[in-house]
Amino acid sequence: MGLNTEASAALVFLILYAILFVILILGHITGRLRLRSRYSIITFHVAIRLASQATGLAFGIVGYEATDLLVAYFILGAEGYFTLVLCTYRFLISWHYHNLESHDSWLEPRDPPGTPWYKPFIESLTLFGKKRRPMAVLHYLLIAANAIIISGGSQLAGGSKSVKDFNSSLLQAKIMRVVGQSIFLAINSFLLFCIFDALRQYKTEHQSRKGHPTLYVLLATWPLLFIRGLYGILSGVIPALNYFNPDNYGEHGLTNSFVISEYILSTTTEWASCALLMLTYLTSRNDPSKLPLKEWTDAGKEVAQDKGAAETGEKGHTGSRPDISI
Numbered sequence: 001m002g003l004n005t006e007a008s009a010a011l012v013f014l015i016l017y018a019i020l021f022v023i024l025i026l027g028h029i030t031g032r033l034r035l036r037s038r039y040s041i042i043t044f045h046v047a048i049r050l051a052s053q054a055t056g057l058a059f060g061i062v063g064y065e066a067t068d069l070l071v072a073y074f075i076l077g078a079e080g081y082f083t084l085v086l087c088t089y090r091f092l093i094s095w096h097y098h099n100l101e102s103h104d105s106w107l108e109p110r111d112p113p114g115t116p117w118y119k120p121f122i123e124s125l126t127l128f129g130k131k132r133r134p135m136a137v138l139h140y141l142l143i144a145a146n147a148i149i150i151s152g153g154s155q156l157a158g159g160s161k162s163v164k165d166f167n168s169s170l171l172q173a174k175i176m177r178v179v180g181q182s183i184f185l186a187i188n189s190f191l192l193f194c195i196f197d198a199l200r201q202y203k204t205e206h207q208s209r210k211g212h213p214t215l216y217v218l219l220a221t222w223p224l225l226f227i228r229g230l231y232g233i234l235s236g237v238i239p240a241l242n243y244f245n246p247d248n249y250g251e252h253g254l255t256n257s258f259v260i261s262e263y264i265l266s267t268t269t270e271w272a273s274c275a276l277l278m279l280t281y282l283t284s285r286n287d288p289s290k291l292p293l294k295e296w297t298d299a300g301k302e303v304a305q306d307k308g309a310a311e312t313g314e315k316g317h318t319g320s321r322p323d324i325s326i
Contacts, residue, residue, distance in 0.1 A: 007060025145183035152176030181232030
């Protein structure tokens with residue numbers, strides 16, 4: 001007996017994500033990709049998508065009776081989209097660090113050398129005080145959207161005592177999914193502004209009509225992320241796009257039309273976005289290194305001057321009586 005359409009599609013993308021995962025792992029092993037870099041986040045994203053596709057494959061084989069597998073696939077898909085949106089912002093911030101004249105990012109300013117590894121993480125979640133950053137707001141919005149979607153999907157796990165209870169849980173899950181995906185879509189809309197702002201600043205600083213190739217790759221990624229987010233909203237509103245609509249199931253599982261729409265508008269857009277982000281490794285190979293910020297060098301000069309003055313004073317008073325006059 002061959003695989004049905006759902007299982008076949010899940011298997012294809014399981015292989016495609018496995019290819020990306022092998023490339024990333026080899027990059028880390030050979031040292032081409034640093035462990036503490038934006039590529040570690042995208043490796044984590046691909047690992048989640050592998051788990052999601054494996055779950056989708058199992059659901060396609062077992063059938064629509066395995067609702068727990070469906071909910072797991074649903075939740076892992078939300079986690080994958082969450083990490084992908086975060087990845088795109090991290091790639092843009094890294095571009096700021098390397099390519100702007102300031103070598104800094106207004107989204108998330110850099111920390112001085114010697115800062116403990118845990119402080120940047122804490123500061124990335126600081127909403128108030130001197131250390132507050134725009135990315136902190138985005139982090140909380142992403143976390144909130146992710147939690148809302150997962151909570152909605154979890155309500156459908158374990159079944160229901162009656163059809164009425166199931167329909168009630170399903171309605172709540174749809175509402176929560178729409179709310180969560182709407183937040184993701186709003187964050188994606190803000191991402192477009194950030195990319196265009198980086199393009200404008202780069203062209204101004206270099207007095208050129210051409211932008212940096214990495215920014216064009218990120219710009220090409222944005223419509224894919226937007227389509228993915230829009231589909232997330234529509235799947236909670238339009239019955240024909242909802243996994244939990246009985247009309248989307250046939251004798252051998254999910255209908256072909258539903259599987260095609262799901263994998264084109266959701267899985268394909270995510271995979272293509274991930275591949276484009278990985279492509280920025282080539283477009284950023286000639287980027288300059290992250291230079292020390294001006295305030296760091298100015299602070300270093302002041303410290304050196306104070307130290308030199310102190311040493312000069314100590315040498316001038318050696319062997320003489322201290323001056324106690326007023």
